[in-house]
Amino acid sequence: MTIANLSVDTLSRLQGLAPDWPGGFWWHLLLFTVLIIAFVLIMVIVTIYIERRGIAFFAARVGPNRTGPFGIFQAFADGIKALLKESITPVSADKIAYWLAPAVVFAPVIMVFAVVPFSDGALLADLNIGILFVVAISSISTIGVFMAGWGSSNKYSLLGAMRMVASVISYEIPIILSVAGIVIIVGSLSLNDIVLAQQDIPFILLQPLGFLLLFIGGCAEINRSPFDLMEADSEIVAGFHIEYSGIKFAMFYLGEYGEAVVMSTIITVLFLGGWRGPVLPPWLWFVLKVAFMFFIMVWTRATLPRVRIDQLMAIAWKFLFPLALLNLIITAIQVLVWPDVLPWIVILINFAIAGILILIGSRFYKLGWGRIEV
Amino acid sequence: MQLRTEPFVLNIGPVHPSTHGVFRMRVTLDGEVVIDLEPVFGYLHRGVEKLAEERTYTGVVPLTDRLDYVASMSNNLGYVLAVEKLAGITVPERAEYLRIIMTELQRIANHLIAVGSFLNDCGAYFTPFLYMFRERERIVDLFDMVCGQRLLYNYMRPGGVSQDIPDEFMPALRKFLEQMPLFVEEYDRLLKENEILLARTKGVGILPAEMAINISASGPVLRASGVDWDLRKADPYSIYDRFSFDIPTGTNGDCYDRYRVRIEEMKQSLRIINQAVEQLPAGPIRSDVPHLIHPPVGEAYARVEAPKGELGFYLVSDNSIAPYRCHIRAPSLLNLTALREMMIGWKIQDLIVIFGSIDITMGEVDR
Amino acid sequence: MKFEGYGKGIAKGLTVTMKNFLRRRVTTQYPEKKLSVSRRTRGNELVWSKEKCTGCGTCAKTCPQGVIHITTSTNLEDNKYEVIEYQVDTGYCISCGLCVEACPYDALMMGYAYERAKYRRNDLVLNKEDMTLETGEKQPSAYFHPELADSLPEQTLLVDMQISEKEE
Numbered sequence: 063m064t065i066a067n068l069s070v071d072t073l074s075r076l077q078g079l080a081p082d083w084p085g086g087f088w089w090h091l092l093l094f095t096v097l098i099i100a101f102v103l104i105m106v107i108v109t110i111y112i113e114r115r116g117i118a119f120f121a122a123r124v125g126p127n128r129t130g131p132f133g134i135f136q137a138f139a140d141g142i143k144a145l146l147k148e149s150i151t152p153v154s155a156d157k158i159a160y161w162l163a164p165a166v167v168f169a170p171v172i173m174v175f176a177v178v179p180f181s182d183g184a185l186l187a188d189l190n191i192g193i194l195f196v197v198a199i200s201s202i203s204t205i206g207v208f209m210a211g212w213g214s215s216n217k218y219s220l221l222g223a224m225r226m227v228a229s230v231i232s233y234e235i236p237i238i239l240s241v242a243g244i245v246i247i248v249g250s251l252s253l254n255d256i257v258l259a260q261q262d263i264p265f266i267l268l269q270p271l272g273f274l275l276l277f278i279g280g281c282a283e284i285n286r287s288p289f290d291l292m293e294a295d296s297e298i299v300a301g302f303h304i305e306y307s308g309i310k311f312a313m314f315y316l317g318e319y320g321e322a323v324v325m326s327t328i329i330t331v332l333f334l335g336g337w338r339g340p341v342l343p344p345w346l347w348f349v350l351k352v353a354f355m356f357f358i359m360v361w362t363r364a365t366l367p368r369v370r371i372d373q374l375m376a377i378a379w380k381f382l383f384p385l386a387l388l389n390l391i392i393t394a395i396q397v398l399v400w401p402d403v404l405p406w407i408v409i410l411i412n413f414a415i416a417g418i419l420i421l422i423g424s425r426f427y428k429l430g431w432g433r434i435e436v
Numbered sequence: 437m438q439l440r441t442e443p444f445v446l447n448i449g450p451v452h453p454s455t456h457g458v459f460r461m462r463v464t465l466d467g468e469v470v471i472d473l474e475p476v477f478g479y480l481h482r483g484v485e486k487l488a489e490e491r492t493y494t495g496v497v498p499l500t501d502r503l504d505y506v507a508s509m510s511n512n513l514g515y516v517l518a519v520e521k522l523a524g525i526t527v528p529e530r531a532e533y534l535r536i537i538m539t540e541l542q543r544i545a546n547h548l549i550a551v552g553s554f555l556n557d558c559g560a561y562f563t564p565f566l567y568m569f570r571e572r573e574r575i576v577d578l579f580d581m582v583c584g585q586r587l588l589y590n591y592m593r594p595g596g597v598s599q600d601i602p603d604e605f606m607p608a609l610r611k612f613l614e615q616m617p618l619f620v621e622e623y624d625r626l627l628k629e630n631e632i633l634l635a636r637t638k639g640v641g642i643l644p645a646e647m648a649i650n651i652s653a654s655g656p657v658l659r660a661s662g663v664d665w666d667l668r669k670a671d672p673y674s675i676y677d678r679f680s681f682d683i684p685t686g687t688n689g690d691c692y693d694r695y696r697v698r699i700e701e702m703k704q705s706l707r708i709i710n711q712a713v714e715q716l717p718a719g720p721i722r723s724d725v726p727h728l729i730h731p732p733v734g735e736a737y738a739r740v741e742a743p744k745g746e747l748g749f750y751l752v753s754d755n756s757i758a759p760y761r762c763h764i765r766a767p768s769l770l771n772l773t774a775l776r777e778m779m780i781g782w783k784i785q786d787l788i789v790i791f792g793s794i795d796i797t798m799g800e801v802d803r
Numbered sequence: 804m805k806f807e808g809y810g811k812g813i814a815k816g817l818t819v820t821m822k823n824f825l826r827r828r829v830t831t832q833y834p835e836k837k838l839s840v841s842r843r844t845r846g847n848e849l850v851w852s853k854e855k856c857t858g859c860g861t862c863a864k865t866c867p868q869g870v871i872h873i874t875t876s877t878n879l880e881d882n883k884y885e886v887i888e889y890q891v892d893t894g895y896c897i898s899c900g901l902c903v904e905a906c907p908y909d910a911l912m913m914g915y916a917y918e919r920a921k922y923r924r925n926d927l928v929l930n931k932e933d934m935t936l937e938t939g940e941k942q943p944s945a946y947f948h949p950e951l952a953d954s955l956p957e958q959t960l961l962v963d964m965q966i967s968e969k970e971e
Contacts, residue, residue, distance in 0.1 A: 368559025424809035495867035498899035584845040629812030
């Protein structure tokens with residue numbers, strides 16, 4: 063096959079993926095690219111607002127309410143301030159790694175939304191490997207973090223970056239296994255099919271243990287409390303973005319909230335039923351559900367203290383991983399053996415199994431390590 | 437194959453991320469494990485003991501406020517007891533009861549800050565900290581009503597207290613005493629069985645009872661290690677022998693026990709205040725003391741159970757209007773003696789948690 | 804078989820935080836709404852009564868910091884020294900109130916206002932023209948002067964404002 067044939071072949075395959083929209087393939091691509099970028103940036107602003115007001119309300123105070131009515135322009139003010147600050151580069155920094163790291167961290171955040179359905183059939187490209195694409199692309203931002211840590215030529219940022227890489231790798235496995243449970247029920251990897259399959263009941267009722275695992279694993283992947291060692295305020299090592307200032311720091315900050323939006327979106331699409339809902343238009347339901355999931359993340363951040371780094375890894379490998387495996391096996395058995403049973407019986411059985419597994423897991427696993435003899 | 441690692445020195449500097457004042461620690465780390473620790477302090481030394489020699493006995497009282505600036509009523513009480521012992525002054529009944537009420541309110545306020553910042557160091561992002569500050573605000577409003585200031589009170593004088601309580605104090609205090617136990621219960625529900633807090637603090641930073649007695653630790657640090665020693669019961673001063681209260685102790689001496697001891701002490705202080713409010717008599721609030729006190733030649737040492745430990749004042753007088761020598765036994769400084777033993781073998785994150793659980797104020801350590 | 808550590812503590816903590824989410828906030832929007840301070844507040848200035856002061860200097864001797872400077876002349880008018888200069892350096896004053904307590908003629912009062920910031924350090928030194936009670940510009944507080952307490956507004960207390968759990 064010549065190069066020309068290869069490109070025509072790829073293009074026709076790409077064109078086959080997009081649903082049948084008026085105007086053809088290229089207008090559809092343009093519209094959705096603009097829409098996705100706008101959506102991500104607006105959702106980041108909304109999540110920053112929810113976080114700051116939410117944490118303030120949980121702590122019996124008010125939060126920012128002076129810039130704009132009810133403080134909605136606070137994130138813009140912070141962004142403009144970050145843009146106006148001087149970008150200081152350390153002298154011995156590795157130039158390529160240092161400069162590319164923010165882009166590598168932020169780009170996957172936008173790319174993930176290419177396969178997320180906003181309405182029935184409204185996505186950029188209906189890939190038939192949807193959820194696998196999402197998991198693969200979101201792992202690229204870890205490389206960006208490591209580039210930031212190494213390129214800063216600072217001992218403490220390298221420590222922070224290595225902690226983050228270790229924790230992200232550990233938590234990939236429970237996430238993938240809980241996603242695999244959903245895939246087994248639906249039978250297809252495409253996100254559009256997953257949302258279409260949640261016609262009668264959302265999957266959170268069918269897979270409560272999977273939801274819990276994905277939530278905890280998701281919080282750990284994106285470094286939110288209670289797993290936010292890397293961006294901790296009251297500890298010593300300030301993280302991999304010590305040496306960044308100005309627009310590069312703003313990109314890391316956007317990237318962190320962008321990843322929170324990505325994780326909320328994945329949980330919404332997989333477990334809460336995407337754009338489904340009675341009265342309002344589908345995209346509004348989508349935005350509301352994403353905001354609700356993020357609110358739950360803010361709630362856990364405001365309440366729980368932080369875990370230690372070795373406890374973080376221990377939770378992933380000793381508590382979540384066996385539970386995820388057992389969840390997958392039990393889901394597989396249920397799909398094979400009882401494919402046509404009334405959903406209510408399966409819901410009750412699944413909740414009971416989730417409760418029993420958590421209780422048994424807690425008996426075998428205790429947090430906390432002793433001191434090391436020096 | 438054993439990897440060859442090199443220990444490096446990290447400076448947890450005077451400008452601290454977790455605010456306990458200006459304290460510097462030079463820590464030698466091997467990876468994440470602490471191998472050696474060297475504390476450096478003295479950044480807040482103001483020469484309080486020398487300044488006290490240049491002020492009259494009454495003029496030293498505002499100076500003692502600024503030692504442990506979080507709990508100033510207890511500092512005032514300690515100094516004033518020392519002067520009264522030196523000069524042989526007796527205190528009227530109403531003044532004694534007012535002193536007890538103020539000191540126990542101050543103990544609750546101090547423990548609120550101690551537990552709040554301890555939880556902030558553990559990582560709960562300011563939420564329990566702000567809840568406890570909201571409760572402390574109620575106490576500070578009461579103090580504001582009595583003596584006019586919210587932090588450095590200058591309330592006690594040799595011979596009594598400086599002013600009587602206004603009429604609106606008692607109703608406000610009664611409202612506070614009704615509301616506070618509900619809030620303490622809420623804190624217990626928020627944090628007592630929290631698995632993450634248990635994992636971070638149980639078994640971490642153990643101070644054995646033997647070592648605690650050897651380094652003359654005092655206060656909640658000593659009681660959490662299992663030693664049942666509280667100056668209010670062991671060597672009662674003022675009128676503490678008229679009230680009935682318990683002394684909470686811990687079992688292991690780890691950070692979790694220190695946190696529990698402080699919460700239980702808050703509950704016991706509420707008990708004492710309830711009893712004192714019922715028994716409060718009428719009468720004068722300050723005995724007849726001259727404007728400038730000339731105590732006879734001699735020395736006196738008085739100690740109180742401050743919220744952080746045993747606070748002692750040693751005064752030497754040579755029959756003039758100012759003390760000849762004033763030495764302050766600061767509990768925070770002596771509680772820090774075992775810092776190195778408590779921290780070796782733990783990781784960096786445990787360092788912050790252990791340091792927060794001892795609860796020091798640099799104004800006392802450096803004087 | 805006892806089960807512990809399965810997440811009950813975390814769930815209880817989450818309910819407490821959610822209850823606080825729904826409660827009233829304790830913050831006051833400052834320049835628009837101000838809370839009343841205590842009637843006995845020791846604000847950061849002093850108020851001096853020209854009629855009652857005799858120039859004895861007890862306040863200056865009692866001050867631990869030595870911030871009060873008095874200059875008198877020996878012109879006696881109704882048995883009082885004429886006070887030429889009465890200067891208080893509020894930059895060094897620690898607001899302890901010992902001077903107010905020491906005055907034998909009740910001529911000195913603490914100020915009630917607390918928003919007295921200046922742009923230069925030299926402007927913090929108050930002379931007797933800035934501090935006189937009789938001009939009516941400065942409001943004294945009731946610290947050691949209980950007769951002034953009724954003319955001042957009542958203090959806003961948090962125990963009155965915050966809804967406690969029992970009433971909800």
